Amino acid sequence: MKKIIVENLKYKYPLTNELALKGISFDVEKGEFIGIIGKNLSGKSTLCQALVGLVPHFYKGGYGGKVVVDGLEVSKSEISELSQKVGIVFQNPFTQVTSCKLTVYEEIAFGLENMGISRGEMRERIDNSLKLLGIYKFKDRNPFDLSGGQMQRMAIAGIIAMKPEIIVLDEPTSQLDPRGSEEVFKAIQNLSKEGMTVIMVEHKMEKIAKYSDRIMLLNDGEIVDFDIPQKIFSRGDLDSYGVTAPVFTKICKGLRIKSKVTGLYPITIDEAYDLVVNYIE
Amino acid sequence: MKILSLYQERNTIIHKVDPISKILYIIISITIPIIMPYKIIGLLCMSVSIILLLIAKVFKKVIPLVSFSMIILLSIIIIQGLFNGLNDIPAFHIGNLIFYKEGLLFALEICIRVINILCAFAILVLTTKPSDLIESLVRRGLSPKIGYVLSSVLQIIPQMSSTMATITDAQRSRGMETEGKLRVRIKAFLPLIGPVVMNSLINTRERAMALEVRAFNSKATKTFLNEEQNSSYNKIIKVILIFLLLLAVAWRVLI
Numbered sequence: 044m045k046k047i048i049v050e051n052l053k054y055k056y057p058l059t060n061e062l063a064l065k066g067i068s069f070d071v072e073k074g075e076f077i078g079i080i081g082k083n084l085s086g087k088s089t090l091c092q093a094l095v096g097l098v099p100h101f102y103k104g105g106y107g108g109k110v111v112v113d114g115l116e117v118s119k120s121e122i123s124e125l126s127q128k129v130g131i132v133f134q135n136p137f138t139q140v141t142s143c144k145l146t147v148y149e150e151i152a153f154g155l156e157n158m159g160i161s162r163g164e165m166r167e168r169i170d171n172s173l174k175l176l177g178i179y180k181f182k183d184r185n186p187f188d189l190s191g192g193q194m195q196r197m198a199i200a201g202i203i204a205m206k207p208e209i210i211v212l213d214e215p216t217s218q219l220d221p222r223g224s225e226e227v228f229k230a231i232q233n234l235s236k237e238g239m240t241v242i243m244v245e246h247k248m249e250k251i252a253k254y255s256d257r258i259m260l261l262n263d264g265e266i267v268d269f270d271i272p273q274k275i276f277s278r279g280d281l282d283s284y285g286v287t288a289p290v291f292t293k294i295c296k297g298l299r300i301k302s303k304v305t306g307l308y309p310i311t312i313d314e315a316y317d318l319v320v321n322y323i324e
Numbered sequence: 325m326k327i328l329s330l331y332q333e334r335n336t337i338i339h340k341v342d343p344i345s346k347i348l349y350i351i352i353s354i355t356i357p358i359i360m361p362y363k364i365i366g367l368l369c370m371s372v373s374i375i376l377l378l379i380a381k382v383f384k385k386v387i388p389l390v391s392f393s394m395i396i397l398l399s400i401i402i403i404q405g406l407f408n409g410l411n412d413i414p415a416f417h418i419g420n421l422i423f424y425k426e427g428l429l430f431a432l433e434i435c436i437r438v439i440n441i442l443c444a445f446a447i448l449v450l451t452t453k454p455s456d457l458i459e460s461l462v463r464r465g466l467s468p469k470i471g472y473v474l475s476s477v478l479q480i481i482p483q484m485s486s487t488m489a490t491i492t493d494a495q496r497s498r499g500m501e502t503e504g505k506l507r508v509r510i511k512a513f514l515p516l517i518g519p520v521v522m523n524s525l526i527n528t529r530e531r532a533m534a535l536e537v538r539a540f541n542s543k544a545t546k547t548f549l550n551e552e553q554n555s556s557y558n559k560i561i562k563v564i565l566i567f568l569l570l571l572a573v574a575w576r577v578l579i
Contacts, residue, residue, distance in 0.1 A: 095537055097537070101532075101533055101536060121541070122536045122537065122541065123536070123539045123540070123541045123542040123543070124542075126536070126539045126542075127539065130537065131537050133530065133533070133534060135530060137527070138527045138530035138531045138534060139530075139531070139534040140531075141472075141531075141535060142476040142479045142480050142483070142531070143455070143471075143472050143476045143479070145453070145455055148549075149455075153538055154538035154539055155547070155549075156546055156547055156548060157468075157538060157539040157540055157546060158544055159542070159544035159545050159546060159547050160547055161547060162547065162548070162549065162551070165547070166549075169549075187479065187483060198534075201538065202538070205538070205539070
């Protein structure tokens with residue numbers, strides 16, 4: 044079943060002359076974990092916002108093509124309607140705090156109150172999402188008293204509690220330390236296994252390579268490639284798109300060690316380890 | 325994290341009364357002395373408010389509020405005591421200044437009313453969490469958008485002042501003088517306030533998006549995480565308050 048269908052999407056921000064997205068087409072199956080990579084200003088965030096309806100409804104501007112998310116055509120639906128199908132977490136956790144709630148627990152409840160969820164279910168969902176992100180112990184704190192990383196997890200929990208079928212994450216681990224971001228990735232992977240479709244923009248290549256089912260490489264508002272991580276990172280022209288391969292891939296590229304089965308370079312430490320050990324033997 | 329609020333955390337009966345009853349109390353304790361213009365009624369309302377504040381254990385916090393208004397009240401006493409048009413019977417004199425009885429009584433009435441209003445509002449402000457107050461107003465049909473603006477202001481203003489402090493420190497560490505003569509301070513003001521304003525404009529846009537995607541504009545009927553404090557004694561309080569008001573009106577009409 045196709046969850047997201049994008050057909051020839053073109054978009055231009057108001058008061059600019061250049062297209063931010065230049066005719067993008069792709070589709071995503073239910074339960075897939077999609078990574079989006081590309082250098083700054085390549086259109087990653089714009090594409091994310093096009094999936095939830097902020098583009099074009101919030102920004103206005105020139106829009107062409109079609110985005111269908113879980114059966115809803117984005118350009119003809121309202122953001123509040125779309126928000127129950129697809130959730131988005133932004134880069135800056137600080138501005139995602141609603142600032143009208145006094146505790147983390149109430150903060151998570153914000154979206155659910157707006158959706159009109161009953162109190163019992165609300166509590167259950169909030170508890171679940173707080174535990175999933177490992178911030179249950181902060182539930183009575185003031186949202187602004189949290190550290191950047193905790194705030195970022197709270198922002199993710201706030202969206203997960205709304206139980207969207209698709210979750211879009213725009214650099215969700217930018218403020219987290221390595222351990223914290225690993226935990227967040229694991230939590231999101233679990234959701235993905237439960238059938239949630241995940242779209243994630245991320246600059247940590249080792250992580251995105253490890254967790255994604257497919258990776259989209261964007262450059263200048265166009266899709267360069269959309270394929271399994273091994274194929275994407277085995278490309279020889281990554282540097283020209285401002286992207287670097289995971290360090291394990293780089294090592295094996297340097298040593299010219301490819302997998303004999305697929306003819307591609309490894310992308311995770313385990314794959315690399317196996318290949319290097321076998322090569323030596 | 326500081327919140328712009330005078331709320332005092334205590335565990336008393338007054339804190340458990342719902343905000344709407346408190347608002348009703350304010351309205352009634354202000355209108356009854358107007359309907360029944362006797363000093364004794366005003367005094368009674370004032371003492372009820374003070375007793376309630378004592379029960380809520382927040383009376384200490386009212387003293388600075390009242391003493392602040394004392395400056396104005398004192399000037400009313402002096403002016404009315406000296407110059408009220410009805411002044412006839414001298415009460416006492418300080419040097420050449422003669423204070424008259426009528427003016428002083430009139431001033432007393434005003435003082436009672438002002439202190440009464442202050443105390444009645446203090447009950448609401450000191451014993452109610454702002455968020456609870458706003459939530460109960462939203463439940464009663466206040467637009468959630470207005471409710472959001474009211475409650476976010478209470479958190480965003482302290483947030484902005486802490487951003488301001490960060491920026492001040494940053495500019496200072498780059499050698500800008502922010503202290504000293506007035507001229508130096510004025511010169512420092514623009515480079516400080518500029519980033520704060522720009523920052524909050526950008527933040528506002530991002531926050532608006534974050535609210536949008538959390539179904540803020542949803543047409544679904546809103547639900548609330550916290551249960552409404554709608555116990556029977558809140559209803560009894562409201563009934564008694566309205567009964568008192570009706571009694572005062574009836575008294576005024578009949579007598």
